[in-house]
Amino acid sequence: MSTQENGVIQIENVSFRYGTQNVLEKVNLTIEQGSFLGLAGPNGSGKSTLIKIILGFETPDMGRVTLFHVPVSKFKNWEKIGYVSQKANSFNTGFPATVYEVVSMGLYGKIGLFRFLNKKHKKKIDETLQLVGMREFKHRSIGELSGGQQQRVFIARALVSEPEVLILDEPTVGVDTQSVQQFYHLMSHLNREKKITLLLVTHDIGAMTKYVTHVACLNKRLHFHGSSHDFEESELSSLYGHDVTMITHEHDHGGA
Amino acid sequence: MEWTFIERGFTAALIIGLIAPLVGAVLAVRRSSIISESLSHVTLTGISAGVLLSQTVNMVSINPLYTGFVFALAGSLIIEKLRQTYSHFQELASPIILSAGVGVSAVLMSISPSGYGEWYDYLFGSIVSVTKEDLIFISVTAGVILLIFSLYSKEIKSVSFDQEFARVSGISTSHINFIFSLLVALVISMSMKVVGVLLVGALISLPVASAMQFAKSFKQLLGWSVLFGEFAVLIGVYTSYHFNIATGGMIVVILAVIMLAAVVLRKNSMLYRLLNR
Numbered sequence: 001m002s003t004q005e006n007g008v009i010q011i012e013n014v015s016f017r018y019g020t021q022n023v024l025e026k027v028n029l030t031i032e033q034g035s036f037l038g039l040a041g042p043n044g045s046g047k048s049t050l051i052k053i054i055l056g057f058e059t060p061d062m063g064r065v066t067l068f069h070v071p072v073s074k075f076k077n078w079e080k081i082g083y084v085s086q087k088a089n090s091f092n093t094g095f096p097a098t099v100y101e102v103v104s105m106g107l108y109g110k111i112g113l114f115r116f117l118n119k120k121h122k123k124k125i126d127e128t129l130q131l132v133g134m135r136e137f138k139h140r141s142i143g144e145l146s147g148g149q150q151q152r153v154f155i156a157r158a159l160v161s162e163p164e165v166l167i168l169d170e171p172t173v174g175v176d177t178q179s180v181q182q183f184y185h186l187m188s189h190l191n192r193e194k195k196i197t198l199l200l201v202t203h204d205i206g207a208m209t210k211y212v213t214h215v216a217c218l219n220k221r222l223h224f225h226g227s228s229h230d231f232e233e234s235e236l237s238s239l240y241g242h243d244v245t246m247i248t249h250e251h252d253h254g255g256a
Numbered sequence: 257m258e259w260t261f262i263e264r265g266f267t268a269a270l271i272i273g274l275i276a277p278l279v280g281a282v283l284a285v286r287r288s289s290i291i292s293e294s295l296s297h298v299t300l301t302g303i304s305a306g307v308l309l310s311q312t313v314n315m316v317s318i319n320p321l322y323t324g325f326v327f328a329l330a331g332s333l334i335i336e337k338l339r340q341t342y343s344h345f346q347e348l349a350s351p352i353i354l355s356a357g358v359g360v361s362a363v364l365m366s367i368s369p370s371g372y373g374e375w376y377d378y379l380f381g382s383i384v385s386v387t388k389e390d391l392i393f394i395s396v397t398a399g400v401i402l403l404i405f406s407l408y409s410k411e412i413k414s415v416s417f418d419q420e421f422a423r424v425s426g427i428s429t430s431h432i433n434f435i436f437s438l439l440v441a442l443v444i445s446m447s448m449k450v451v452g453v454l455l456v457g458a459l460i461s462l463p464v465a466s467a468m469q470f471a472k473s474f475k476q477l478l479g480w481s482v483l484f485g486e487f488a489v490l491i492g493v494y495t496s497y498h499f500n501i502a503t504g505g506m507i508v509v510i511l512a513v514i515m516l517a518a519v520v521l522r523k524n525s526m527l528y529r530l531l532n533r
Contacts, residue, residue, distance in 0.1 A: 055424055078426035085420055095285050095417050096471040105414040109426025114407050141472045161425065 006032045007069075008165050008197050009054060014063035016049055023049045025221045026063070031165075036191040036198040038212035038228070040205040045219040047201045048086075051169050054199075055083060067165075079110040082158030082166040082196075084151075086173060099145070099153050100138045103129060106160035128160040132186060148179025155186070165197045166190065172204060184211045264391050265383035265450070266493055269503070271398045272447050272459065273489030277481035278405060279443045280460035281467065282436065285477070286416045288339070289461040294350040295331050295444045296453045297357035302327025303378050303448060304361035308368045320378070321393050325445035331357065332437035340433075381452030381504035383493065390449050397446040401439055408435055413474055451504040459485060462511035469522035484514050 007030040016024040024046040031037050041047050052058040054065055056072040067075045103125050104117060111121065129135040132152040142150060151171060158166060168187075172180045188211050190196045202208055209215065215231045217223040224231065259267075283289045306323030309316050331353055338349035365375045377385055386394075405412070414422040415432045423429045447456040467480030492507030 055420075057420070057423070076426075078424060081424060083421060083424040085418070094468075096468065096474060096477045097413075097417060098473040101413075101474055102417070105410075105417060105421070106425060108410045108414045108422070111410070113411070116410065139472075157421070 006034075008033050008067070009199065010066045010069075011050070011054070012063050012065070014050070014053060014060045014065060016046070016053060016058065016060050022220060024053075024060070027218070027222050029216055029222060029225060031197060031199055032214075033164075033197055034191075034195060035214050036187065036212045037200065037214045037216060038205070038208040039199060039201045039216045039218060040203065040208070041218035043203060047203075047218055048169060050218065051167060051201055054167065055081075079161045080164045082106075082161065082163035084154050084158045084166070084168040084171050086170045094143065097142050098139050099129070099134060099142060100125060102142050102153055103156045103160050106157040110161045124162075125156075125160055128156045131159065132156045133182075146176075146179075147174045148176055148182070151175055151179070151183065152186075159190070159196075163196065165199065167199045167201075169201045170203070171200070172202060172207070180207060184208070187211060259388070259391075261384050261386070262497070264386045264388065265503075268386045268391055268394050268450050269383060269489045269493050269507075270486065271394055272450050273486040274482055275398050275401050275443055276447055276451075276456070276459040277463035277467075277485035278478060279401065279439050280464045281477050281481045282412055282416055283440065283460060284464040284468070285474075288346070289457075289464075290347065290350045291332075291335055291440065292444060292460040293457045294335065294352075294354040294357065295328050295440060296448075296456045297354045297361075298331030299324040299328040299357075299441075299444050299448060300375075300378060300453045301357045301361040301364070302445075304364035304368070304375065307370070307374050308364050311369050319389055319393065320374075321390060321445055321448060324448055325397075325441060327357075328441035328445045329438065332441040333434070336433055336437045377452075378448050379452050379454050380502060381448070381450045381455060383450055383496075383503040386449050394446045394449070397442050401442050401446075404435060404439060408432065412436060451507060455504040455508050458508040458511055459488075462508070462515050463488070466511075466515045466518035469518040484511070484518075488514060 009029075009031040011027055011029040014024055014027045015022070027046075027050065039047060039050070049058060053060050054067070054072070056075070059073075065072045068077065068080060070076075104121070106128075107117065107121050107124070111117070126135060126138075129138060132155050134149065134152050134156060137145065137149065137153075142153060145153065155168075155171075172183060175183065184207065187198060187200065191198050191213070198212075200208060200212065205215075205217075209228055209231060212228050214226065215228050216225040280289065280292070283292060302324040303320040305327070306318045306320030309323070310318050310320070335349045335353055338352075339346045342348060361375075365372055368374075411422070411427050411432045412435070414425065414427060415429050415436075419429055422432075443460070444456055447459065451459050463481040463484035464477070466484045467477050470480050471477035488507050488510040492510050493503055495501065496503040496506040
């Protein structure tokens, strides 16, 4: 147990299936305090399902997940967890809301029922917008912004409650190359200066390896987990190369 | 001092002109405005049941608005449940509930000794038939809605914008969805007497549809919606009284005109910028 003491998120022997299809098989993964873990894997590797299990949206068929040593189903301190989802899935682009309104939503759970934003909260919203470089867009409508700008607003919404862990699910999808670079610089800053533990889920393994401290590769099972220094290209090709052939094979209908 | 039927009707209409667009704004951003249509028809079932009970069972005198509310609440909860269960077929819940509601209420009214007379009033609304008891029901309901709405406004906003995030931020989304179902049921049942089953959907969705053309924030959406709702009610009641036209219908026609105007204004960017400066 001594190696897991610093584990803010612990995934123990987690298996999950949709119908008869195994999505995750006996996944063990500990995310240590202060680390920046890049979780990579091809499409359909179960990454998003794992995130849903960590956040309590799905219950695993086997195994368990603890957040700050508390099982997810009993976890109450949600202000410690910040979450940036795949933008396209959950966000209603027609929703008339200003950047300020969107970021303030990150504080609602923390403030609690029947209480409202005070001066301190408003200052915190301004500071967080400053941190992600979106302060001058405060009064703009969220729907008018570019993909990269919207993403920074959603990061601010997740950060405004001062979480200890930030979980990001495919945050760079639909974001231009320059914004992706800015995004990784911001993540490094959050990890090093603000001491926020980061879990970044992505299928784009190349971009992230420069910035993360740890890498985990998932394809139903966990194929690699370790320091990013120990991570070798061969791991990557064994994980992806195999899959790429499979996809080609399917498209060729057995011709290859 | 006893109010005249005109004063009662007018007050009731103004209250509904405030409340319906407010709840309608949230329904619209949740992409579930169509729910108001099905719920109003379920409310009709409840009203029919209330009318039938009062007429057939001795010593029982129920204001049909109460039974209407009970049915609306039940329908609202069933739809919310179906929406969560069939997340990919959310639109399926509405027509089922709607047609079942109309079917049952038609059966109930055909049994009723008084026939379809009273039923008709609830289809299109009848502002002149607002009794003192109705007005009290409408006022109390409006008070409850305003109180709940202001207490839960930030949670309702967050859940409507992004349910997943709201949940991770520590908001009990099932709790908020229940509260909101309650609000929708209340608003529909209070509107029955004035705008009726067939037209309540207009007061819930049209002001918001107009407001969407101008609103940059959620706050503005609420403000514009209420403004358009009240304006339509004022003009609608006034013209229907003076020219002897059906009130509910008149209100809806004005709402539709406002919406058309809003769409035209929105597209004319110069006017739009002027208004939003």
